Amino acid sequence: MGILEVTNVNKRFGGLRALHDLNLSVDEGTVHAIIGPNGAGKSTMLNCFVGRLIPDSGSVMFNGASLLGLKPHEINQTGVARVFQTPEIFGDLSLLDNVVIPALAKHDGAFKLNAWQRVTSRLEIREEAEHILEVVGLIEQKATICSSLSRGDKRRLELAMCLIQHPKLLLLDEPTAGMSRADTNNTIDLLKKIGERGITKIIIEHDMHVVFSLATKISVLAQGTIIAQGPPEEIKGDPRVIEAYLGGELG
Amino acid sequence: MLKLGKNDLGVFGFVVAITLLAPFLMNPFPEGSALAQFNAGYPDLMQRFVIFGIFAIGFNILFGLTGYLSFGHAAFLGVGSYAAVWMFKLLTMNIIPAIILAVLISGLFALVIGYVSLRRSGIYFSILTLAFAQMSFSLAYSVLTPITNGETGLQITLNDPRVLDTVNTTGNLPVTGLFGLEMRDTATLEIAGWAFQFNVGFYVSALIMLAAFYLSIRVFRSPFGLMLRAIKTNQNRLNYTGLNSRPYTLAAFVISGMYAGLAGGLMASMDPLAGAERMQWTASGEVVLMTILGGAGTLLGPILGAGFIKYFENIFSKINDNVLHGWFNFMPDFMENVMVTIIHPFVGKGWHLTLGLLFMIIVIFLPGGLVDGGTRLWKRLLTRKQDNSSSVVATTPAK
Ligand SMILES: Nc1ncnc2c1ncn2[C@@H]1O[C@H](COP(=O)(O)OP(=O)(O)OP(=O)(O)O)[C@@H](O)[C@H]1O
Ligand SMILES: [Mg+2]
Numbered sequence: 001m002g003i004l005e006v007t008n009v010n011k012r013f014g015g016l017r018a019l020h021d022l023n024l025s026v027d028e029g030t031v032h033a034i035i036g037p038n039g040a041g042k043s044t045m046l047n048c049f050v051g052r053l054i055p056d057s058g059s060v061m062f063n064g065a066s067l068l069g070l071k072p073h074e075i076n077q078t079g080v081a082r083v084f085q086t087p088e089i090f091g092d093l094s095l096l097d098n099v100v101i102p103a104l105a106k107h108d109g110a111f112k113l114n115a116w117q118r119v120t121s122r123l124e125i126r127e128e129a130e131h132i133l134e135v136v137g138l139i140e141q142k143a144t145i146c147s148s149l150s151r152g153d154k155r156r157l158e159l160a161m162c163l164i165q166h167p168k169l170l171l172l173d174e175p176t177a178g179m180s181r182a183d184t185n186n187t188i189d190l191l192k193k194i195g196e197r198g199i200t201k202i203i204i205e206h207d208m209h210v211v212f213s214l215a216t217k218i219s220v221l222a223q224g225t226i227i228a229q230g231p232p233e234e235i236k237g238d239p240r241v242i243e244a245y246l247g248g249e250l251g
Numbered sequence: 252m253l254k255l256g257k258n259d260l261g262v263f264g265f266v267v268a269i270t271l272l273a274p275f276l277m278n279p280f281p282e283g284s285a286l287a288q289f290n291a292g293y294p295d296l297m298q299r300f301v302i303f304g305i306f307a308i309g310f311n312i313l314f315g316l317t318g319y320l321s322f323g324h325a326a327f328l329g330v331g332s333y334a335a336v337w338m339f340k341l342l343t344m345n346i347i348p349a350i351i352l353a354v355l356i357s358g359l360f361a362l363v364i365g366y367v368s369l370r371r372s373g374i375y376f377s378i379l380t381l382a383f384a385q386m387s388f389s390l391a392y393s394v395l396t397p398i399t400n401g402e403t404g405l406q407i408t409l410n411d412p413r414v415l416d417t418v419n420t421t422g423n424l425p426v427t428g429l430f431g432l433e434m435r436d437t438a439t440l441e442i443a444g445w446a447f448q449f450n451v452g453f454y455v456s457a458l459i460m461l462a463a464f465y466l467s468i469r470v471f472r473s474p475f476g477l478m479l480r481a482i483k484t485n486q487n488r489l490n491y492t493g494l495n496s497r498p499y500t501l502a503a504f505v506i507s508g509m510y511a512g513l514a515g516g517l518m519a520s521m522d523p524l525a526g527a528e529r530m531q532w533t534a535s536g537e538v539v540l541m542t543i544l545g546g547a548g549t550l551l552g553p554i555l556g557a558g559f560i561k562y563f564e565n566i567f568s569k570i571n572d573n574v575l576h577g578w579f580n581f582m583p584d585f586m587e588n589v590m591v592t593i594i595h596p597f598v599g600k601g602w603h604l605t606l607g608l609l610f611m612i613i614v615i616f617l618p619g620g621l622v623d624g625g626t627r628l629w630k631r632l633l634t635r636k637q638d639n640s641s642s643v644v645a646t647t648p649a650k
Contacts, residue, residue: 050491076493088491090484093477101481104474105493122474161492 003028003200004169009058011044018044020224031201033215041224042204043085046171050082051075062169079168083175087154091147095138098146099129099160106165128164136160136190152183163194172203176210188213259468262550266464270457273297274447281444288574291562294437294450299561301460302517307541307553308467309510313503315548316476318483322377322535323384327357327508329530331515333398336405336525343415344425346520350513357512358505365504369497384535391527404526427520429455434521452521459517463510468550479503544613546620555621560606567602
């Protein structure tokens with residue numbers, strides 16, 4: 001039994017079958033890459049995991065409990081964090097605040113009217129936030145308002161926001177899209193570094209360099225269903241995959 | 252000090268100073284001079300400055316931090332006023348029970364309205380709050396007449412029970428007070444041509460406003476305040492971060508409703524009557540204007556905005572044609588008439604026109620409100636100074 005078990009999930013948008021009897025099993029502690037052409041349904045799949053979309057049928061079990069029917073914040077509280085394809089951050093706030101918020105959320109649970117405690121008085125949280133910003137390499141800009149960050153830095157900030165929560169499962173939707181080669185390599189190193197924390201990761205990626213440097217297992221998604229699955233070496237040579245998605249790219 | 256950061260302490264100290272010295276600051280022109288028109292240092296108006304200041308400070312906790320624009324906050328102000336007057340009728344003329352009940356009842360009211368309205372956001376939320384407020388307004392005029400006394404408004408009478416007060420044998424209506432101090436008591440200090448007025452009601456309201464302002468600074472700087480800001484910037488992200496935003500928005504809504512109730516209770520404490528017009532949508536709109544004009548989401552903004560609008564309402568509306576003729580009578584008759592005709596639409600009953608134009612100018616050129624304008628000016632001055640002395644400039648704006 002994997003930490004995440006997805007069985008027969010279907011999702012339609014009008015006449016479009018975005019997910020078609022999708023089955024997926026993710027083992028604890030692995031980096032599971034999902035690849036597939038544009039419009040294959042990769043982001044839709046993640047949306048079904050985090051409660052942004054509700055599947056028409058099927059089941060999504062995390063750690064033995066169903067995620068379906070839970071609200072997004074409840075799903076997060078079970079230990080699932082997500083980096084979005086277009087960064088979702090608190091644009092008007094400083095980097096430090098952006099990281100402090102998820103830390104407080106984790107710390108305080110659902111709601112606390114703690115008007116009498118200043119943010120700065122919560123030293124442990126602040127220290128932890130600064131530490132995480134250091135890990136992702138953004139500590140120098142901690143006071144900057146983050147809407148002015150570059151796209152790559154926003155992604156890294158969002159990653160820091162997820163990491164500070166110590167999630168059990170981290171969902172990454174194209175974490176290096178739009179990044180320069182150097183930035184991409186930085187992110188790969190970063191993801192390898194945090195791999196030591198034993199967080200299970202699902203990573204959606206178009207960049208094969210990233211996929212093959214990180215993944216322990218690869219699933220290929222096409223037209224809403226998994227068409228091939230296995231360790232990286234196997235996927236590289238699978239003719240169905242080459243036909244459906246990779247084309248001559250790996251040649 | 253006071254558990255405030257350096258900047259916040261500065262802002263708070265500034266507000267304490269201008270509030271406590273208001274009888275002097277608002278009265279810059281000697282009695283009887285041509286400019287005495289522009290003096291605002293009389294009890295009535297100064298009370299209104301601080302009371303509407305409270306209203307706007309509370310509104311800013313909701314609108315400034317979470318971005319939820321309520322168009323019905325006057326309802327809570329009205330409810331607070333009714334509650335306070337009922338206390339004056341039933342219990343005592345002491346303002347403390349009245350104010351406590353005003354805050355509690357408006358808080359309950361806000362809990363109910365907020366619970367329903369916050370199921371929607373954006374324009375739908377605004378419309379829901381507006382609908383609730385208009386409903387309350389209409390009810391106060393019709394079905395609820397036994398409680399609100401309909402169009403006449405709720406007033407105290409000689410026959411009210413007032414169980415805690417000694418029997419009134421004077422035949423005059425009792426006045427509101429605080430352990431022997433009467434709210435309407437005013438001491439006048441005459442220096443040279445000036446007459447400065449120190450009113451009990453003003454100072455009581457002012458102290459309450461300062462406490463309310465202090466509390467709002469603490470809310471702004473607390474983790475709770477940070478969550479409210481997070482809601483304004485990206486509610487989606489907050490949900491995927493494990494927080495349900497609804498309890499936060501509801502808490503902010505109730506807190507700001509209680510501030511409005513406090514303002515309403517104080518209003519009744521200065522003058523013990525309450526009418527439904529206090530709940531009308533124009534009154535709700537006014538607090539929105541105050542907050543935006545001063546600078547939504549800033550600490551000082553709502554206070555400045557409230558002062559600005561109340562000043563215009565009371566001072567500009569008093570300038571009539573006679574006053575204008577007085578100003579321009581040094582000119583030849585023909586010129587005098589031309590000047591009066593030009594200025595006439597902007598003053599007296601036309602003060603709304605002036606206010607509207609100013610509002611447009613501020614929103615277009617200073618989208619962050621008066622505080623933003625002030626901060627920018629301050630920064631420009633600082634950088635100019637820096638060119639000469641190369642001193643270190645604080646990076647955080649003095650909001
Ligand atoms: N909310 C939605 N409403 C309607 N159609 C949608 C919605 N979300 C996705 N789709 C459609 O579902 C299909 C799958 O979209 P999805 O975003 O999951 O693809 P993807 O694999 O993430 O692609 P990409 O690599 O471009 O990110 C697409 O055809 C898309 O247009
Ligand atoms: Mg996608």
